[in-house]
Amino acid sequence: MAHTGATGSLLTHLECPKTGETYDADVLQNLSTAGAPLLARYDLSRAMLKPNELNHGPSSLWRYAPFLPVRDSAHIADLGEGWTPLLPVERLRAHLRTPDLFVKEESLNPTGSFKARGMAVAVARAHELGARELAVGTAGNAGSALAAYAAALGMKAHVAMPDDTPHAFAAECESLGADLALVKGLITDANAHVQKGIREHGWFDMATLREPYRIEGKKTMGYELFEQLDGELPEVILYPTGGGTGLIGMWKAFDEMEQMGWIGSKRPRMVSVQAAGCAPIVRAFERGEDHGEPWQNAATAASGLRVPRAIGDFLILDAVRKSGGTAIAVTEEEIHAAWGEFGSNTGLMVAPEGAATLAALHNLIANGQVSRDERIVLFNTGSGIKYVEAWFGAK
Numbered sequence: 001m002a003h004t005g006a007t008g009s010l011l012t013h014l015e016c017p018k019t020g021e022t023y024d025a026d027v028l029q030n031l032s033t034a035g036a037p038l039l040a041r042y043d044l045s046r047a048m049l050k051p052n053e054l055n056h057g058p059s060s061l062w063r064y065a066p067f068l069p070v071r072d073s074a075h076i077a078d079l080g081e082g083w084t085p086l087l088p089v090e091r092l093r094a095h096l097r098t099p100d101l102f103v104k105e106e107s108l109n110p111t112g113s114f115k116a117r118g119m120a121v122a123v124a125r126a127h128e129l130g131a132r133e134l135a136v137g138t139a140g141n142a143g144s145a146l147a148a149y150a151a152a153l154g155m156k157a158h159v160a161m162p163d164d165t166p167h168a169f170a171a172e173c174e175s176l177g178a179d180l181a182l183v184k185g186l187i188t189d190a191n192a193h194v195q196k197g198i199r200e201h202g203w204f205d206m207a208t209l210r211e212p213y214r215i216e217g218k219k220t221m222g223y224e225l226f227e228q229l230d231g232e233l234p235e236v237i238l239y240p241t242g243g244g245t246g247l248i249g250m251w252k253a254f255d256e257m258e259q260m261g262w263i264g265s266k267r268p269r270m271v272s273v274q275a276a277g278c279a280p281i282v283r284a285f286e287r288g289e290d291h292g293e294p295w296q297n298a299a300t301a302a303s304g305l306r307v308p309r310a311i312g313d314f315l316i317l318d319a320v321r322k323s324g325g326t327a328i329a330v331t332e333e334e335i336h337a338a339w340g341e342f343g344s345n346t347g348l349m350v351a352p353e354g355a356a357t358l359a360a361l362h363n364l365i366a367n368g369q370v371s372r373d374e375r376i377v378l379f380n381t382g383s384g385i386k387y388v389e390a391w392f393g394a395k
Contacts, residue, residue: 007076012041018036018314028126029212039252044260068220087348104380115142122211122216134157161180208245215245219249222249236376238271240356240381241305242306244272254268268377271327273356277299280292280293290317305356326369335356350384
């Protein structure tokens with residue numbers, strides 16, 4: 001899709017959520033001086049787009065261009081990101097006796113995961129602001145997405161991932177022209193490798209929440225839920241949480257929609273789903289803490305959930321608590337059982353992170369935290385095809 005000219009972006013500035021300090025949105029920025037993620041702010045009082053006009057926009061996340069940071073569409077590489085289906089999974093509904101259950105199917109994004117949303121916007125904005133070499137430490141999907149959008153815009157991507165990441169991710173990054181490093185250890189070790197390159201070579205850091213705009217791409221999931229549910233929001237959202245950018249992004253989208261008068265103050269209950277082998281958000285939630293201590297010896301086949309510490313943990317926990325939601329961990333056995341259950345009742349080979357949301361739903365219904373008749377959305381964040389080793393490894 002050809003793009004030319006102004007997008008109508010209403011972006012005004014960046015803000016530190018800890019101190020309220022503002023930053024210039026039109027220069028490259030990473031964390032605030034307080035070490036917190038910077039959040040993009042918009043002059044939503046000037047928003048002319050009304051909900052009933054959204055269906056005239058493109059069938060991608062760029063239909064929300066006024067609420068996104070890219071000012072000139074010449075910097076956008078549209079590979080078809082966003083506007084993924086919200087599926088009324090009839091057989092899974094019957095199986096669970098949950099008549100208002102939906103699956104938000106993110107595997108249909110470019111590079112097979114929701115990470116394409118964040119990178120589509122962040123890479124376009126980095127290109128617009130003059131960056132040409134981008135770097136990320138990743139559990140897999142973020143690296144693939146960075147590699148894709150960097151390639152589409154003629155930029156260099158430097159990607160580091162744990163050496164036990166499923167092979168599909170490494171192959172994808174290499175085929176897309178990225179400079180790939182396989183690092184012994186976890187995503188934290190991959191991030192440390194990338195930080196060295198950033199210091200020595202001046203690469204721009206694209207890690208989760210270390211730049212302001214991946215969250216902006218991810219927030220479009222919240223806008224899409226509103227559109228696809230005819231101007232309403234679900235009562236419960238179950239979201240697999242590693243870095244948590246999507247959960248924070250959707251929470252931000254709901255706030256923006258309320259500012260524009262599209263919705264009232266009522267919010268979905270946000271449920272952060274983690275693996276029992278790496279559950280820093282769940283532990284912090286249960287202890288009443290604002291930050292999660294780094295998780296020792298993190299281990300799960302759902303590699304996207306193997307994030308020992310999320311830099312935006314305080315934002316995740318804030319959204320979960322303010323929404324009246326919860327944080328829940330599920331075991332490897334529960335994830336694998338739910339993986340097959342999900343597929344055989346929907347026709348979707350989901351990622352294990354997506355399967356974790358179904359495992360969590362079973363537990364939440366059993367303990368009375370979710371009612372079967374509520375409107376529930378499970379997020380499948382990626383394609384299970386990339387996780388064949390994890391599937392066979394657990395059998």
